[in-house]
Amino acid sequence: MAAVGRSHATRWGVVNVVVVLYALFPVWWIVALSFKAPSTLTDGSYIPTDWTWENYRGIFQTSEFTRALINSIGIALIATLIAVVLGTMAAYAVARLRFPGKQVLIGMSLLIAMFPPISLVSPLFNIERSIGIFDTWPGLIIPYMTFSLPLAIYTLSAFFREIPWDLEKAAKVDGATPAQAFRMVIVPLAAPGVFTTAILVFIFCWNDFLFAISLTSTESARTVPAAIAFFTGSSQFQQPTGSIAAAAVVITIPIIIFVLLFQRRIVAGLTSGAVKG
Amino acid sequence: MAEIVLEGVTKRYPDGSLAVRDVNLDIADGEFVILVGPSGCGKSTTLNMIAGLEDITEGTLRIDGQVVNDLAPKERDIAMVFQSYALYPHMSVRENMGFPLRLAKVDKATVDRKVEEAARVLDLVEFLDRKPSNLSGGQRQRVAMGRAIVRDPKAFLMDEPLSNLDAKLRVQMRTQISRIQRRLGTTTVYVTHDQTEAMTLGDRVVVMRQGLVQQVGTPAELYDMPRNLFVAGFIGSPSMNFVQASLTPDTLHTPLGDLPLDDRMRRELERRDAPREVIVGLRPEAFEDASLARDTGGPAVTVTVDVLESLGSDAYVYFTAEGGPVSTAELDELATDSGLADTGAGGDQQIVARLDAATHAREGQPIELRVDLSKAHVFDPKNGANLTHPEN
Numbered sequence: 020m021a022a023v024g025r026s027h028a029t030r031w032g033v034v035n036v037v038v039v040l041y042a043l044f045p046v047w048w049i050v051a052l053s054f055k056a057p058s059t060l061t062d063g064s065y066i067p068t069d070w071t072w073e074n075y076r077g078i079f080q081t082s083e084f085t086r087a088l089i090n091s092i093g094i095a096l097i098a099t100l101i102a103v104v105l106g107t108m109a110a111y112a113v114a115r116l117r118f119p120g121k122q123v124l125i126g127m128s129l130l131i132a133m134f135p136p137i138s139l140v141s142p143l144f145n146i147e148r149s150i151g152i153f154d155t156w157p158g159l160i161i162p163y164m165t166f167s168l169p170l171a172i173y174t175l176s177a178f179f180r181e182i183p184w185d186l187e188k189a190a191k192v193d194g195a196t197p198a199q200a201f202r203m204v205i206v207p208l209a210a211p212g213v214f215t216t217a218i219l220v221f222i223f224c225w226n227d228f229l230f231a232i233s234l235t236s237t238e239s240a241r242t243v244p245a246a247i248a249f250f251t252g253s254s255q256f257q258q259p260t261g262s263i264a265a266a267a268v269v270i271t272i273p274i275i276i277f278v279l280l281f282q283r284r285i286v287a288g289l290t291s292g293a294v295k296g
Numbered sequence: 297m298a299e300i301v302l303e304g305v306t307k308r309y310p311d312g313s314l315a316v317r318d319v320n321l322d323i324a325d326g327e328f329v330i331l332v333g334p335s336g337c338g339k340s341t342t343l344n345m346i347a348g349l350e351d352i353t354e355g356t357l358r359i360d361g362q363v364v365n366d367l368a369p370k371e372r373d374i375a376m377v378f379q380s381y382a383l384y385p386h387m388s389v390r391e392n393m394g395f396p397l398r399l400a401k402v403d404k405a406t407v408d409r410k411v412e413e414a415a416r417v418l419d420l421v422e423f424l425d426r427k428p429s430n431l432s433g434g435q436r437q438r439v440a441m442g443r444a445i446v447r448d449p450k451a452f453l454m455d456e457p458l459s460n461l462d463a464k465l466r467v468q469m470r471t472q473i474s475r476i477q478r479r480l481g482t483t484t485v486y487v488t489h490d491q492t493e494a495m496t497l498g499d500r501v502v503v504m505r506q507g508l509v510q511q512v513g514t515p516a517e518l519y520d521m522p523r524n525l526f527v528a529g530f531i532g533s534p535s536m537n538f539v540q541a542s543l544t545p546d547t548l549h550t551p552l553g554d555l556p557l558d559d560r561m562r563r564e565l566e567r568r569d570a571p572r573e574v575i576v577g578l579r580p581e582a583f584e585d586a587s588l589a590r591d592t593g594g595p596a597v598t599v600t601v602d603v604l605e606s607l608g609s610d611a612y613v614y615f616t617a618e619g620g621p622v623s624t625a626e627l628d629e630l631a632t633d634s635g636l637a638d639t640g641a642g643g644d645q646q647i648v649a650r651l652d653a654a655t656h657a658r659e660g661q662p663i664e665l666r667v668d669l670s671k672a673h674v675f676d677p678k679n680g681a682n683l684t685h686p687e688n
Binding site: 196199 | 347348349368369370374375376378379380382384385386395396399400443453
């Protein structure tokens with residue numbers, strides 16, 4: 020028995036290592052690139068021969084990157100906040116209330132998620148230019164919010180459905196107004212769902228490239244993924260590979276921190292509803 | 297503490313279905329009233345309307361003389377215990393019980409004192425800082441009770457509070473609820489589908505079926521004088537036996553044998569011009585082993601014992617009456633509700649008699665049973681009305 024168990028464990032161990040290596044290899048590659056000096060960039064080695072912080076120092080010296088980082092953080096946080104607040108309320112209505120047009124509303128929100136963003140970029144570009152929010156924070160926050168709301172509503176309404184209706188009735192009989200019942204009983208219980216949704220929405224906004232490149236034209240609202248595309252080398256003949264690698268590593272860090280911190284909540288959130296707890 | 301008055305209370309859902317029809321009920325201050333009936337009879341809907349969790353379509357509801365139809369639950373000053381207990385999972389027992397008081401902006405010292413007091417009454421002191429998920433079913437039930445009693449509400453509403461407990465605990469909690477209610481003297485409306493709970497707890501019991509009140513009365517009234525076939529079949533365990541019978545001026549001809557009418561029955565049946573074909577209802581204890589009977593009067597029937605169940609204190613004797621099972625809308629509904637319809641007990645009508653434990657009955661042997669006709673009821677098969685009820 021023990022021998023069988025051990026060989027079983029070994030086999031799984033090997034499979035796990037292969038999968039993890041496969042997944043992390045590109046990450047390691049970009050990290051390695053970001054620590055290479057310009058002269059050794061193209062030496063084909065996966066381990067930098069002389070480690071240097073030069074690329075990181077370089078990107079933080081120009082406003083091109085720092086300004087984009089501020090834009091990214093600001094836009095992603097605001098869009099996430101609005102999407103989660105609106106999504107929480109909408110999901111609560113979808114999960115709890117019977118109202119005319121509910122099915123239409125759910126259908127509409129699916130519809131939004133269904134359109135490939137690329138097909139909407141040109142109209143959005145024109146709309147934003149004509150109403151004057153092109154190349155501003157709201158110009159990105161609004162589309163991000165719109166495209167992440169369906170996701171937020173779907174994830175959150177699954178959470179709300181898990182909360183027994185009796186709890187709300189009990190709160191009402193105990194003397195709570197509907198708003199108090201929502202705030203003191205429902206929201207605390209839905210907190211894991213709210214966290215999960217917030218992280219998913221944040222990742223969506225943080226990673227977006229298409230809207231960021233199409234709906235901005237200057238540093239005033241350009242986010243990091245778009246800004247990286249505009250990186251130039253220090254001279255005309257130099258490739259900005261090192262800077263791009265460093266910037267890519269920098270913007271990956273917040274996501275990694277988020278996911279590690281809330282890992283258990285995300286897993287609990289994504290699997291809730293699958294099994295009755 | 298308050299009286300609750302329902303006048304013509306009706307609940308109609310948007311799709312037009314009637315859940316509750318014209319309920320009239322006066323619940324006195326301090327009274328313990330039970331709403332009982334099979335599932336879907338409208339008892340929970342009625343309770344929710346009293347609580348304010350469902351709108352009243354028609355009629356008026358008064359609590360303490362004030363019309364509360366349009367008041368939100370929080371303005372009615374009532375407490376409710378739910379079947380699922382509905383404890384807030386993110387709050388400790390202490391916070392759960394103090395929640396209604398905190399919402400009412402009671403100062404912290406008073407909240408603490410009242411919660412401690414209720415916890416002492418309910419034997420929950422050592423659990424005050426636990427979360428509901430770390431409590432057993434019985435403890436959760438007590439916390440739900442505690443949350444209701446901390447605020448001295450005008451009335452307690454309980455929606456099948458014991459049905460999630462196992463049988464033994466249910467009996468214990470039943471007596472505890474009864475004790476607490478007597479001590480506090482708070483008006484209580486209690487919903488259950490279990491007729492034993494209804495009979496043991498209530499000052500008065502309201503039997504409902506298909507949204508209609510069938511009968512309101514003390515447990516003894518319902519047991520001894522059911523107004524119709526439904527109440528007769530619902531109240532009592534084992535339930536009342538029914539046999540088809542044809543009526544002649546002096547005698548009831550039943551598959552068990554001929555039963556001569558006594559004066560009371562003859563008077564009532566004549567007054568109401570009873571039909572020829574009727575249903576006779578006999579409680580299990582209306583039978584007596586003839587060899588043990590003290591008085592020798594009254595009709596007797598001889599039957600063959602099918603199954604004998606000795607419980608020590610009593611003996612249940614099962615036998616069959618020829619002529620097939622009695623079937624009416626009311627009885628079929630009861631059979632479906634109790635799951636009896638699924639047992640496949642078709643064929644002849646089964647009768648159960650509760651005899652003295654000293655009975656000489658043996659399975660497969662004939663036995664002579666004396667029938668106490670003063671405990672017999674005669675029902676009209678068409679509308680289920682009890683033809684021997686003095687007020688019908």
